[in-house]
Amino acid sequence: MPLNTIEWKNGAVRLIDQTKLPIELEYLQTDDYQVLGDAIRQLKVRGAPAIGIAAGFGVVLGVQHLRDVSQSEFISKGLKIIDYLAGTRPTAVNLFWALGRMRAILEQSAGEMSIEQTKARLLREAQDILEEDRKICRNLGRNGASLLPDNATVLTHCNAGSLATADYGTAIGVIYAASEEGKNIRVYADETRPLLQGARLTTWELMQNKIDVTLICDNTAAFVMQQGKIDCVLVGADRIAANGDTANKVGTYNVAVLAHHHQIPFYVVAPVSTLDLTLENGSRIPIEQRASEEVTMGFGKRTAPSGVKVFSPAFDVTPHKLITAIVTEKGIARGSYRDKLKKFKNNT
Amino acid sequence: MPLNTIEWKNGAVRLIDQTKLPIELEYLQTDDYQVLGDAIRQLKVRGAPAIGIAAGFGVVLGVQHLRDVSQSEFISKGLKIIDYLAGTRPTAVNLFWALGRMRAILEQSAGEMSIEQTKARLLREAQDILEEDRKICRNLGRNGASLLPDNATVLTHCNAGSLATADYGTAIGVIYAASEEGKNIRVYADETRPLLQGARLTTWELMQNKIDVTLICDNTAAFVMQQGKIDCVLVGADRIAANGDTANKVGTYNVAVLAHHHQIPFYVVAPVSTLDLTLENGSRIPIEQRASEEVTMGFGKRTAPSGVKVFSPAFDVTPHKLITAIVTEKGIARGSYRDKLKKFKNNT
Numbered sequence: 001m002p003l004n005t006i007e008w009k010n011g012a013v014r015l016i017d018q019t020k021l022p023i024e025l026e027y028l029q030t031d032d033y034q035v036l037g038d039a040i041r042q043l044k045v046r047g048a049p050a051i052g053i054a055a056g057f058g059v060v061l062g063v064q065h066l067r068d069v070s071q072s073e074f075i076s077k078g079l080k081i082i083d084y085l086a087g088t089r090p091t092a093v094n095l096f097w098a099l100g101r102m103r104a105i106l107e108q109s110a111g112e113m114s115i116e117q118t119k120a121r122l123l124r125e126a127q128d129i130l131e132e133d134r135k136i137c138r139n140l141g142r143n144g145a146s147l148l149p150d151n152a153t154v155l156t157h158c159n160a161g162s163l164a165t166a167d168y169g170t171a172i173g174v175i176y177a178a179s180e181e182g183k184n185i186r187v188y189a190d191e192t193r194p195l196l197q198g199a200r201l202t203t204w205e206l207m208q209n210k211i212d213v214t215l216i217c218d219n220t221a222a223f224v225m226q227q228g229k230i231d232c233v234l235v236g237a238d239r240i241a242a243n244g245d246t247a248n249k250v251g252t253y254n255v256a257v258l259a260h261h262h263q264i265p266f267y268v269v270a271p272v273s274t275l276d277l278t279l280e281n282g283s284r285i286p287i288e289q290r291a292s293e294e295v296t297m298g299f300g301k302r303t304a305p306s307g308v309k310v311f312s313p314a315f316d317v318t319p320h321k322l323i324t325a326i327v328t329e330k331g332i333a334r335g336s337y338r339d340k341l342k343k344f345k346n347n348t
Numbered sequence: 349m350p351l352n353t354i355e356w357k358n359g360a361v362r363l364i365d366q367t368k369l370p371i372e373l374e375y376l377q378t379d380d381y382q383v384l385g386d387a388i389r390q391l392k393v394r395g396a397p398a399i400g401i402a403a404g405f406g407v408v409l410g411v412q413h414l415r416d417v418s419q420s421e422f423i424s425k426g427l428k429i430i431d432y433l434a435g436t437r438p439t440a441v442n443l444f445w446a447l448g449r450m451r452a453i454l455e456q457s458a459g460e461m462s463i464e465q466t467k468a469r470l471l472r473e474a475q476d477i478l479e480e481d482r483k484i485c486r487n488l489g490r491n492g493a494s495l496l497p498d499n500a501t502v503l504t505h506c507n508a509g510s511l512a513t514a515d516y517g518t519a520i521g522v523i524y525a526a527s528e529e530g531k532n533i534r535v536y537a538d539e540t541r542p543l544l545q546g547a548r549l550t551t552w553e554l555m556q557n558k559i560d561v562t563l564i565c566d567n568t569a570a571f572v573m574q575q576g577k578i579d580c581v582l583v584g585a586d587r588i589a590a591n592g593d594t595a596n597k598v599g600t601y602n603v604a605v606l607a608h609h610h611q612i613p614f615y616v617v618a619p620v621s622t623l624d625l626t627l628e629n630g631s632r633i634p635i636e637q638r639a640s641e642e643v644t645m646g647f648g649k650r651t652a653p654s655g656v657k658v659f660s661p662a663f664d665v666t667p668h669k670l671i672t673a674i675v676t677e678k679g680i681a682r683g684s685y686r687d688k689l690k691k692f693k694n695n696t
Contacts, residue, residue: 022653191541219602220598221602226601257605304544308555
């Protein structure tokens with residue numbers, strides 16, 4: 001079921017170029033950390049867990065060809081590469097979490113390991129991040145599947161599936177897990193403007209996996225809820241604050257308000273690496289602004305007047321009060337999130 | 349300020365081909381009622397009042413070249429033309445209202461008027477529908493402007509402006525009227541998937557009229573409301589039932605739920621011709637389903653997998669409880685709509 005969204009291959013990173021889907025399944029293979037950084041920035045690889053994994057490998061790409069340098073130069077260059085990769089996208093905390101793990105190894109290496117040993121250790125850490133993500137996806141799937149009755153119809157926004165992770169996804173992973181348990185699950189996928197991750201990616205991977213999926217425009221979610229078609233909402237997350245406030249793809253908050261109005265359970269599915277307990281609440285989560293051309297010329301054709309002002313945040317923040325439960329690989333949190341999320345985080 | 353969205357010119361209808369905007373301001377001129385019918389179906393002319401006007405002229409186009417026929421043949425052919433035009437789009441009631449006026453004249457003509465007299469009378473009726481719409485827009489604008497404070501920021505969905513009417517619009521007409529009164533009004537325009545009437549048409553006409561407008565994706569309306577940026581919502585309507593339930597472009601109900609959640613006034617602005625008091629409530633308003641290609645290939649490029657299932661209603665119904673007020677050319681209705689709307693309708 002999972003795709004090889006991202007993998008390490010012969011000293012290079014190989015990833016599915018998601019901007020080409022669903023027309024072409026094309027891979028990008030690179031041993032240049034700056035090309036990888038551009039791939040993150042341009043959403044060739046996207047989804048909070050996947051960009052964490054990509055960033056880990058990016059550090060390896062950056063340092064692997066460094067030779068004839070002192071250990072302190074090696075560390076200093078490594079830290080610069082980490083800073084470069086940290087500047088690619090601001091909202092998903094998994095990026096900083098993965099880079100934090102790489103940074104810790106680099107800093108610990110001083111006087112402890114040779115440069116070649118450090119390189120090997122960094123590669124192992126990046127591979128661990130990927131391998132752990134596989135297991136996390138499976139645990140998320142199993143935990144979340146318990147929330148889905150048989151014959152459930154799920155609405156999802158953006159893509160929190162195989163293409164966003166190293167395995168079968170977070171929110172969509174729950175659907176795969178429930179389906180593997182023999183449950184009959186149907187999905188409505190928001191197309192997710194402006195970059196159409198729902199239309200291009202979610203429908204594509206669900207169809208590949210023979211899950212019944214219907215594509216809708218984002219503005220049609222209210223209509224299908226009003227008609228009683230939706231049993232629950234499943235979404236991923238890019239950053240979750242200590243109180244449970246959740247940043248995710250723009251439009252997630254829209255769906256959360258709709259679900260609340262129609263008394264439909266709204267579930268966030270994310271690994272513990274998405275928790276950012278340094279933030280009390282969602283108000284200080286940095287929200288990336290995207291270029292206006294993604295809205296006005298997103299498909300190679302101008303669809304709005306030249307020079308029009310555009311407001312295009314990549315993410316929004318859903319207040320914890322609108323979230324029925326947060327599903328992690330460590331368990332499910334409900335109601336008052338603070339203590340439970342802390343327990344999950346400290347128990348890693 | 350108004351555009352010549354639709355006019356009668358030398359025995360033909362001349363209208364702005366709205367599918368070409370904002371790239372080109374191109375006119376379609378035709379004396380063939382079937383070409384006009386196709387233009388309605390393909391949304392070259394759209395907006396409830398404008399398609400009513402177009403349908404009126406369509407009847408004139410259909411009968412004007414009928415010669416050497418008996419009066420009963422003339423009437424029977426005229427009624428067939430009316431039936432053809434009534435089949436172009438199902439939801440906006442203005443189409444049926446305008447065709448009803450044309451039908452009444454045709455039926456009254458039997459034994460009363462010559463064929464040439466009937467043709468002249470039909471043309472005058474179609475021109476009256478257009479001229480009345482101009483006055484209605486001005487009255488709607490004046491009535492609605494009373495609801496907008498100075499420095500208001502308005503969110504609107506789809507296009508209920510000059511391009512949807514014979515004058516300066518319904519919901520957008522209110523903005524123009526407030527602006528003419530010297531109020532400083534800013535607008536957020538939902539792009540309005542799938543056909544992007546907000547991105548292509550609303551931003552274009554507001555920019556032409558130097559009104560401050562910012563384009564957002566439909567799924568971003570919740571975010572801007574959450575940030576406290578929106579003072580009220582103004583939308584048009586395609587059909588309003590006796591109890592105030594309102595059919596309008598899909599996504600309108602979405603915005604209404606969001607406005608309710610954020611305690612933002614939600615105003616519907618529409619002429620009395622949009623009232624359909626034969627329907628007790630909105631549940632029996634027919635909802636047009638559009639072709640899936642408008643969602644999957646709307647930008648001249650495939651953006652979803654081939655063969656994906658799509659649910660694409662053109663309209664949704666907003667329950668009256670979510671509507672703060674309905675603004676008509678006869679006055680403003682609030683709260684319990686039934687009696688007030690009946691009074692407006694019977695007072696025409």
